[in-house]
Amino acid sequence: MAETPLQILNRVFGYAAFRGQQQAVIERLLQGGDALVLMPTGGGKSLCYQIPALLRPGVGLVVSPLIALMQDQVDALRQLGVRAAFLNSSLGRDQAEAVERALLNGQLDLLYVAPERLLTERFLAFLDRLPVALFAIDEAHCVSQWGHDFRPDYVQLDVLHQRWPQVPRVALTATADAPTRREILTRLQLPDHAQFVSSFDRPNIRYRVIEKHNPRQQLVEFLRREHPQDAGIVYCRSRRGVEETAEFLCAQGFQALAYHAGMTAEQRRTHQARFLREEGLITVATIAFGMGIDKPDVRFVAHLDLPKSLEAYYQETGRAGRDGLPADAWMTYGLGDLVTLRRFIDQSQAEPQFKRLETHKLDSMLGFCETTECRRQILLNYFGEQLPEPCGNCDTCLEPVPTWDGTVAAQKALSCIFRTGQRFGASYLTDVLLGKNNERIRRFRHDRVSTHGIGRELSADQWRSVYRQLVAGGLVAVDIEGHGGLRLTQASRPLLRGERGIRLRQDPDQNTQKRAARTPLAAAPSDPEAHALWEALRNHRRTIAQQLDVPAYVVFADATLREMLAHRPRNRAEFAKINGVGQVKLERFADGFLEVLNAHQSAFDHRNTGGPEH
Ligand code: ADP
Ligand code: ZN
Numbered sequence: 154m155a156e157t158p159l160q161i162l163n164r165v166f167g168y169a170a171f172r173g174q175q176q177a178v179i180e181r182l183l184q185g186g187d188a189l190v191l192m193p194t195g196g197g198k199s200l201c202y203q204i205p206a207l208l209r210p211g212v213g214l215v216v217s218p219l220i221a222l223m224q225d226q227v228d229a230l231r232q233l234g235v236r237a238a239f240l241n242s243s244l245g246r247d248q249a250e251a252v253e254r255a256l257l258n259g260q261l262d263l264l265y266v267a268p269e270r271l272l273t274e275r276f277l278a279f280l281d282r283l284p285v286a287l288f289a290i291d292e293a294h295c296v297s298q299w300g301h302d303f304r305p306d307y308v309q310l311d312v313l314h315q316r317w318p319q320v321p322r323v324a325l326t327a328t329a330d331a332p333t334r335r336e337i338l339t340r341l342q343l344p345d346h347a348q349f350v351s352s353f354d355r356p357n358i359r360y361r362v363i364e365k366h367n368p369r370q371q372l373v374e375f376l377r378r379e380h381p382q383d384a385g386i387v388y389c390r391s392r393r394g395v396e397e398t399a400e401f402l403c404a405q406g407f408q409a410l411a412y413h414a415g416m417t418a419e420q421r422r423t424h425q426a427r428f429l430r431e432e433g434l435i436t437v438a439t440i441a442f443g444m445g446i447d448k449p450d451v452r453f454v455a456h457l458d459l460p461k462s463l464e465a466y467y468q469e470t471g472r473a474g475r476d477g478l479p480a481d482a483w484m485t486y487g488l489g490d491l492v493t494l495r496r497f498i499d500q501s502q503a504e505p506q507f508k509r510l511e512t513h514k515l516d517s518m519l520g521f522c523e524t525t526e527c528r529r530q531i532l533l534n535y536f537g538e539q540l541p542e543p544c545g546n547c548d549t550c551l552e553p554v555p556t557w558d559g560t561v562a563a564q565k566a567l568s569c570i571f572r573t574g575q576r577f578g579a580s581y582l583t584d585v586l587l588g589k590n591n592e593r594i595r596r597f598r599h600d601r602v603s604t605h606g607i608g609r610e611l612s613a614d615q616w617r618s619v620y621r622q623l624v625a626g627g628l629v630a631v632d633i634e635g636h637g638g639l640r641l642t643q644a645s646r647p648l649l650r651g652e653r654g655i656r657l658r659q660d661p662d663q664n665t666q667k668r669a670a671r672t673p674l675a676a677a678p679s680d681p682e683a684h685a686l687w688e689a690l691r692n693h694r695r696t697i698a699q700q701l702d703v704p705a706y707v708v709f710a711d712a713t714l715r716e717m718l719a720h721r722p723r724n725r726a727e728f729a730k731i732n733g734v735g736q737v738k739l740e741r742f743a744d745g746f747l748e749v750l751n752a753h754q755s756a757f758d759h760r761n762t763g764g765p766e767h
Contacts, residue, residue, distance in 0.1 A: 211284030234737030365487030559657030
């Protein structure tokens with residue numbers, strides 16, 4: 154009798170239960186229907202087509218633009234005992250022919266193929282000779298001409314439906330927005346009712362935004378405290394920023410690699426491959442690094458510069474914690490970011506309509522940074538989803554941000570802009586408010602303006618915070634001609650005239666921020682005994698991965714190692730119950746891991762029953 158999807162999930166993948174919409178999607182495909190699957194990164198999209206491909210006769214074809222990842226995806230499936238292969242331009246002729254022979258002999262359950270290869274007339278004709286279980290179109294947002302990842306080949310994928318109307322198709326993406334979704338449906342001619350939409354919340358990601366002072370130093374402190382050995386991504390705006398930050402991290406004893414579009418394709422490939430394969434590496438990158446970073450154990454994504462929009466922020470931070478274990482999204486943000494991005498928009502030659510849209514996106518991003526409420530609620534709300542309660546796993550939930558009546562401070566700040574001629578930046582204005590008497594101030598005779606020295610009740614940092622919040626709130630504009638000069642806007646008048654007040658967020662000062670540092674979120678346990686075992690398991694996994702020449706997570710994901718740590722299996726029967734251990738991996742890996750577990754246990758028992766050191 155044929156197995157059920159759940160039995161396949163247990164036996165092959167070693168998982169106990171389906172997540173979210175997985176089962177519903179699988180059933181639709183098994184009945185011959187089509188599906189559009191919208192799930193956040195890490196939601197478990199792959200199983201949605203892998204299991205039906207195993208259950209339906211013929212080979213499941215997976216179309217993916219991510220050639221660099223096909224090898225790892227196929228390796229991962231083979232370790233599960235699934236008969237999988239890929240076809241793309243990286244294969245030699247002999248290798249490609251071997252794959253085609255295997256297809257004709259019915260020896261493959263899954264084939265990953267690049268769209269340009271699939272769409273050749275030769276390959277389409279070849280497919281006519283095979284039973285096809287389904288077509289899975291991964292990264293389906295690549296059909297969207299307005300998106301950043303547009304691939305012309307993807308638009309032609311509707312040919313699949315015309316040629317093989319009876320073969321079910323499933324399109325998958327982690328891109329949330331409604332216009333893209335509609336575009337996928339029309340371009341691929343999928344019926345409206347085919348949609349399976351999941352929540353885009355990533356509850357295991359902890360969002361945090363801190364005030365920018367000395368970003369690289371702040372980053373190093375964050376990493377030392379919370380992620381000393383972890384893999385992660387650091388995003389910077391410029392190539393120079395990327396290179397300097399990578400060097401800085403290396404000098405501080407971290408293993409960091411740079412990645413940006415100015416590097417050669419070869420360098421980029423090597424760095425990406427190392428990041429995917431090795432453990433504990435940090436990639437410092439511009440936004441050029443990203444799509445299809447399928448590494449499940451990225452423990453943090455740090456932003457040293459402000460992204461342009463919440464879409465970008467969500468996508469970039471989404472690369473953390475695909476395995477569902479705790480992960481951090483950490484960002485430094487300051488007035489300088491704001492000024493830079495506002496100027497980018499103002500100076501661009503784009504249509505006014507486009508500029509308005511960009512401005513709106515930036516404002517939403519700023520709203521997220523400046524909020525004193527739950528960040529996750531703001532983020533999800535932006536994507537049209539309501540989270541009824543504050544999340545409890547973002548900085549503002551964990552350490553509520555006090556606000557203060559900033560009306561008088563704001564008036565002083567605004568009038569200082571006005572008195573000095575609306576052309577100076579926040580640092581200079583702050584110096585004037587604090588009554589500094591430097592050469593520049595004397596040169597402009599600003600030691601004589603009425604606002605000179607009227608702000609001594611606040612510190613320089615506090616004034617910067619006031620100016621930042623005024624700019625973020627649109628109460629002060631950034632001068633596009635000069636170098637970040639600030640000027641008043643229509644909205645500043647009522648505040649200056651005392652017709653309205655303003656509450657400001659009280660940014661935690663540097664020192665309390667350090668003291669209040671919460672317990673690390675690391676995936677590694679903190680208790681020394683468990684930590685020793687964790688390291689032993691990781692070492693063993695690394696050895697096997699090197700022998701097999703696959704990434705460590707292909708052997709077992711961190712989540713599975715964590716389960717071993719929690720349940721301490723002592724024999725094969727117990728090992729088989731660990732989530733993530735299927736039949737084939739049990740055969741291949743159980744004995745080695747059991748040896749590590751048992752050795753650790755006896756060393757521990759020995760010590761506790763009065764070993765030599767007592
Ligand atoms: P996506 O492609 O949506 O980003 P993946 O398919 O790579 O996500 O799955 C993310 C992780 O979750 C993988 O490590 C996968 O093995 C795991 N996973 C998927 N489904 C389940 C499940 N039902 N139970 C446990 N783990 C799962
Ligand atoms: Zn929250």
